[in-house]
Amino acid sequence: MSTWLRERRVILAAALGSRMLVVASAAADHYLHLPHGPLPVRSTSTAHTLSILSYWDGVWYRTVAEQGYLLIPGRQSDPAFFPLFPIVLRAMRGLGISFLTSGVLVANVAFVVGILAFYELSRRLVAEDVARAAALIAAFFPMSFVFSMTYPESLVLAALALALLFALNGRWTLGAVAAALAALGRPEAVLFALPLAAIAVGRSRRSGRAFGVALAPVVSVATFPLYLGWALHNVSAWNLAQHAWGRSFRLDGIVRAIQQLSQRGQSPWLWRDVGFCLIYLALIAAARRVGVAWPWLVAGAALVLLPLASGTFLSDARFGVLALPAYWGAGALARRRIIRFPVLVLSAGLLVAGTMTIPLANP
Amino acid sequence: MTASEPPTESARGVRVALASGATAAALAAVLAGAAFGLQAVALPRPTRGQLIAAKTLRGLTRQGAVESTTLVGGRPVSTVCVNAKVIRLGRTRRSLSGSLLITGRRRLVETRFASFRIGSTLREEDGPLPAIRAVLAGCPRALERRIGRFLDDRAPVAVKRDFVSGQPRVRLSFRRGRSRLFLLVEPRTFAPVAVRIGRRGTGWSWLAPAGPRPLALLEFRSSHGLRVIVEENA
Numbered sequence: 001m002s003t004w005l006r007e008r009r010v011i012l013a014a015a016l017g018s019r020m021l022v023v024a025s026a027a028a029d030h031y032l033h034l035p036h037g038p039l040p041v042r043s044t045s046t047a048h049t050l051s052i053l054s055y056w057d058g059v060w061y062r063t064v065a066e067q068g069y070l071l072i073p074g075r076q077s078d079p080a081f082f083p084l085f086p087i088v089l090r091a092m093r094g095l096g097i098s099f100l101t102s103g104v105l106v107a108n109v110a111f112v113v114g115i116l117a118f119y120e121l122s123r124r125l126v127a128e129d130v131a132r133a134a135a136l137i138a139a140f141f142p143m144s145f146v147f148s149m150t151y152p153e154s155l156v157l158a159a160l161a162l163a164l165l166f167a168l169n170g171r172w173t174l175g176a177v178a179a180a181l182a183a184l185g186r187p188e189a190v191l192f193a194l195p196l197a198a199i200a201v202g203r204s205r206r207s208g209r210a211f212g213v214a215l216a217p218v219v220s221v222a223t224f225p226l227y228l229g230w231a232l233h234n235v236s237a238w239n240l241a242q243h244a245w246g247r248s249f250r251l252d253g254i255v256r257a258i259q260q261l262s263q264r265g266q267s268p269w270l271w272r273d274v275g276f277c278l279i280y281l282a283l284i285a286a287a288r289r290v291g292v293a294w295p296w297l298v299a300g301a302a303l304v305l306l307p308l309a310s311g312t313f314l315s316d317a318r319f320g321v322l323a324l325p326a327y328w329g330a331g332a333l334a335r336r337r338i339i340r341f342p343v344l345v346l347s348a349g350l351l352v353a354g355t356m357t358i359p360l361a362n363p
Numbered sequence: 364m365t366a367s368e369p370p371t372e373s374a375r376g377v378r379v380a381l382a383s384g385a386t387a388a389a390l391a392a393v394l395a396g397a398a399f400g401l402q403a404v405a406l407p408r409p410t411r412g413q414l415i416a417a418k419t420l421r422g423l424t425r426q427g428a429v430e431s432t433t434l435v436g437g438r439p440v441s442t443v444c445v446n447a448k449v450i451r452l453g454r455t456r457r458s459l460s461g462s463l464l465i466t467g468r469r470r471l472v473e474t475r476f477a478s479f480r481i482g483s484t485l486r487e488e489d490g491p492l493p494a495i496r497a498v499l500a501g502c503p504r505a506l507e508r509r510i511g512r513f514l515d516d517r518a519p520v521a522v523k524r525d526f527v528s529g530q531p532r533v534r535l536s537f538r539r540g541r542s543r544l545f546l547l548v549e550p551r552t553f554a555p556v557a558v559r560i561g562r563r564g565t566g567w568s569w570l571a572p573a574g575p576r577p578l579a580l581l582e583f584r585s586s587h588g589l590r591v592i593v594e595e596n597a
Contacts, residue, residue, distance in 0.1 A: 063517075068407035072514045073421040074507055087405040173390070180394045184401075208386020215391040220398045227402040233414060 014139040015115040022148040025355035056362045058150035065089035071237040080241035084185035085152035103150030111147040114158035121165045134331030142350035156185035167199045172209035176216035183217035190217045191299045198295040253309030269361035276317035280304045286329030300325035318363045412520030418553040428573035429501040442466040444502035450592040462502035473497040501570035513537040
């Protein structure tokens, strides 16, 4: 175990160091009362030193953990949020830990596990130097502050990376369980059914359990509307809630998303999302150069592009943090130390800036 | 082929494929059951009252106009409330969803942010009274907002079966701090048939869907020099 850890100490240090940077920035925001302005979401807590990490959607996940789902027609309501993170929060609450503390704790521990699992996964798919650079960049990626927020992204990162790693190792049942958990955290995880299916086809053509791993995220996602149908008497509750949040998916969504950029009165933060969307796509294209297979690239690109079908780029910077092939592309571009070091310094600076501006815009 | 002959390559292939498919489906079914069970066991469900209130709210979002009758000093007073779009024409054109209340010759425009009495000009009305009037008039948007706020806060909603004039009704009682709202709803459609606010002793306002109306477009100039267009969109 100690040898295993020693070999990965740089990756572990990067994961822990980047989280310390985020937590310190959030605490600095709290003590300096920065930035000034109204609270982003009603009933947001401000008392805790790390309260900014629970802003925005964090309030909704806490509501689900506390009170369960309720579709409120015509208003923004919580069935738009997937259940894994609230379930974990509720379990932690049973141990006597507050929602905010458990949310921050779960998110950060899951991130460290996720980065280690991602590094192991990367070593199976790309060269060692690319895998190492990819994991380091993922740890300090400017938008990676969302992995420390009371959001499900870090749980999904860990579950996804483990699911793919288990599948590559032929441990199909464990892979299926991890993939199902990832899909209960965020619906985008279902896109990784494609690389999972590719692994199943490539490694074990005759094993039913191998194909079960590819089916796992699909059936897991399908249970959420079924659960809402049972609990709220409305199978369409997720769709209706998404609609109230302005996320109705249409064929011309991407065109509308582009048109939205030229409309007056748009938030300047929208350009952050546009910028990151383009960066993700460029990095995914770069991943092709180090031999990442097309099912992975398609899953990554779909993860970045599909949210645009809802007619907006809003939050695409956050959705894209789970596009694993983008990190391999970044690793390929920054595999040389002379490039990697300035990239990591710049990323760390942007990570601090991103954390400190959480109260200004929903990531 | 006889029973003693070995199976052909293709038959064996089909059997293996079927076995693989069955294993994959079984694994998927077990995972689906576990995922559903996890959600069902771990998360609390809304109360029956909250679910009925949500269904009432869904009906309100589809309603465009309501006619209400209240007893004022022993005399019935009727009000028609129509969903309206309030367009403020300043340097930037902004539109807002609201309600237009018509009681005899009096007209009141109520929005989430401000209310106006309509005369020869628009006069802004302060205080909570216009919003209360809109709720008692059964204005779908005002009622929707009021119920929505109770549900946002997951306020307790008491449910009681009731008979009113021989008709079965469901009585919903919302409570949050000192704020109270009572609704009688139709038990099949959950459409509100009466509304009451606040303490005991205040009367019910009886609601009925209003018939189709010719759409009106009203333009006013407010005392602040703003031009406002009120457009019915029932």
